[in-house]
Amino acid sequence: MTSFQHIVTEEQAKVRIDKLLSELNPEESRSQVQTWIVKEHVKVNDEIVKANYKVQVGDEVEWSIPEVVPLELTAENIPLTIVYEDSDLLVVNKPKGMVVHPSAGHQGGTLVNALLYHCKDLSGINGVERPGIVHRIDKDTSGLLVVAKNDFTHVNLSEQLAAKKVNRVYEAIVHGEIPHSTGIIDAPIGRDPKDRQKMGIVDDGKPAVTHFKVIESFPDYTHIECRLETGRTHQIRVHMKYIGYPLVGDPKYGPRKTMDIDGQALHAKVLGFTHPRTKKWMEFQADAPAYFAEVLDYIEKLY
The missing domain is CATH 3.30.2350.10 (Pseudouridine synthase)
Structure with missing residues (x-):
């Protein structure tokens, strides 16, 4: 672990701490700097700060770079x-x-x-x-x-x-019966300020848009298809939780009581893009794994 110190100048005042550190460490990406902050390797005036902290003139910034x-x-x-x-x-x-x-x-x-x-x-x-x-x-x-x-x-x-020229379609099973056949979720996604291990809907997050349609609905569950307009981390999982229909089996964003299926019921079933060299449109499809049918069969038998 190598430590560094810096006193904030007038020109640097009111800049976010992650932006300042990425400028002071040009060989490191801003996301890497944010990782240091999350892991509490960065202090301002001997206090732990968040990535959106805006530095002031005279602030003493101290940071440590972990050995790679x-x-x-x-x-x-x-x-x-x-x-x-x-x-x-x-x-x-x-x-x-x-x-x-x-x-x-x-x-x-x-x-x-x-x-x-x-x-x-x-x-x-x-x-x-x-x-x-x-x-x-x-x-x-x-x-x-x-x-x-x-x-x-x-x-x-x-x-x-x-x-946004790549076609990415997913299949998912969610908790709750969605009352309409289609929908668009347009909500920005970023790090959850209350839990840095999660993503969440935050005002200063990156734009994120998910289109969904219902394949089959049940009293307490819905089988859906989602098309990604953007590709943010955990996008479908976060968006479906945001509108009140978290994914079945999701250990991070799902309800406390969910099915034990070793992770979220989510499958990337369609992928389409233009071949970089031939310039021809190519689209591929893969059926959901067997457990999807097993979960749906279990749900049908509940009713």
Whole structure:
């Protein structure tokens, strides 16, 4: 752990602490700086502060940068369900329970470990820890992901995502009977100020839009389809909780009493995009895993 100090000048006054520290540490991303703040590695006048604290002239800022522990990425012979593959990309159907890329708590058994065994060429834009990963889905969410084999493909797919040109449709089962057949949830998502391990609806969050439609409804549950217009962390889980219909099985955003199905009932079933090289529209579909039908069958028998 290396520590640093800085006294805020007049020119720096009224700037958010995370912005100031990202300027003082140009080699670090703002999200990395925010991680230091969450982990209480940052103090102002010897007090812990939040990322939105605005510094004042003369404030004494002290921060510590943790030593980086490099992850050892190893290729692992883990079975993959590959829906499509060519020289530029591949589309995989990730199983429920698999983490997308290694982290401090998951150094093995991830999708990246499996990809490294299957494919030697992956894009390097997201660094050595996330080769080829253009977008993610949560550990306990199953479904379709596109992986880039080179930087050209990675940049193009990322631009399509940013421009909302990628079609991403999910299937979910939620608590409560939704009284209307369709809906649009437009609410900004950011870190929950009361629990930094969660996301929430916050005024200064990033724009987030989810379109949903009802597939089948029951007195206490609803089977729905969601289309993402944006792709924020935990977006569907947060949005459905926000409107009062949290996902079945969700340990983070669901009700205290929910089904024990090892995580939220959420599946990325449709993925469509323009192929970066051929410029042809490609769309893929993967049926929800067997447990979805089992849960729906259980719900039907309740009534």
